[in-house]
Amino acid sequence: MAECGVATRHHVSPTSVTIVKCAPPPTPTEAFSCHDIITYMKKILVTGGTGFIGSHTVVELLNAGYDVDIIDNLCNSKASVIDKILEITGKKPTFYQQDLLNQPALDQLFQTNEYYAVMHFAGLKSVSESQSKPYEYHHNNIVSTLNIIKCTLEYKVNRLIFSSSATVYGTQDSPECFESMTTGQGITNPYGRTKYFIEEILKDVSAGHPELSITLLRYFNPIGNHPSGLIGEDPNGIPNNIMPVIIRVAQGKIAKLKVFGNDYDTPDGTGQRDFIHVVDLAKGHIAALKHMQKGVNIYNLGTGTANSVLELIYSFERISGQKIPYEIVDRRPGDLGAVWANPAKANAELGWKTQLTIEDAITDTLQYLKLHQ
Ligand code: UD1
Secondary structure, eight states, X not given: OHHHHHHHHTTOOHHHHHHHHHSOOOOTTSSSOHHHHHHHHOEEEEETTTSHHHHHHHHHHHHTTOEXXXXXXXXXXXXXXXXXXXXXXXXXXXXXXXXXXXXXHHHHHHHHOOOSEEEEOOOOOOHHHHHHOHHHHHXXXXXXXXXXXXXXXXXXXXXXXXXXXXXXXXXOSSSEEOTTSOOSTTOOSHHHHHHHHHHHHHHHHHHHOTTOEEEEEEEOEEEOOOTTSSSOOOOXXXXXXXXXXXXXXXXXXXXXXXXXXXXXSSTTSSOEEOEEEHHHHHHHHHHHHHTOOSEEEEEEESOSOOEEHHHHHHHHHHHHOOOOOEEEEOOOTTOOSEEEEOOHHIIIIIOOOOOOOHHHHHHHHHHHHHHOO
């Protein structure tokens, strides 16, 4: 199928997609189906496609037969990810090193390509940095999204998937998050508010442009990496999130993990989160892409279960055979005790469900560490 796809990809215009669609079905002996050809020719623009979640989603898009263009300014990722994606999938996405704030460059990209959809991952994402650089976070995340919206409207790319976050739920009465809950209350940092503001902007844009299909995917806590260990999470600077900190401790780069509080109303007193394997998360994007509907559709991407910080540490120790020194310190300001997804809507409407466990995520993380000492 791939070879056939490569042969047709550069020659078939979007008009001829219809012709292929109307052609008689291939015989069972043919190595590909009509559906495969149509899917293959759908080109997806992935912003932030060299980043942690973006790169894993690009792998799933290529494996599902989509054609992929990546735009990324490499502010928190490396161009070498493109070769790793090639090694995993046998296919190389087209890479544009470009900033989304550069509207003329974006215009040129949309002028010269026919995109079926845009998946918008790019954005600054450090909670602590967002507190010391609020202007940069609001400017970068919001203006770059407005630039993407402008292009999708101007060039009639009517499908947009946005990387949102469980952070938009802010403070709620219940730890279990449903898409129907009111969002935006009690978000404790500028990064989180950019996610909330962008959701609201996209709702306004949708109301004025009913031709658009917009999907907001609210991620819970992604961990792990591709089982090959070739791509993974490699944040610049000091990490905030739990798994990158555990990795730094395992590598001996940080002496001790600080556990932020053991007096929460949870079984062992430490924070509980819905840790989702990034490969499951990436697959959620493919499911969302295949089920895009007009208007704004919102889905939680999570497992529906929660594990505590101590459970994560102990699982890591058990699977790696390595001690993770830790100490209990004060709560981190702005943290919540327990948060998990109710993923029923994504399960039912997208036909998507997580398949992998935190043990899988840890095993895959160890493979990444083996290759990236
Ligand atoms: C955090 C952000 C959230 C963002 C998400 C991205 C805050 C308040 N929230 O969520 O806006 O969308 O990351 O993935 O920062 N922990 C430790 N020690 C550490 C690091 C974390 O004990 O060194 C604990 C935390 O207290 C928490 C759990 O681990 O209980 C998960 O923390 P983290 O990975 O930072 O994710 P969130 O706090 O859920």
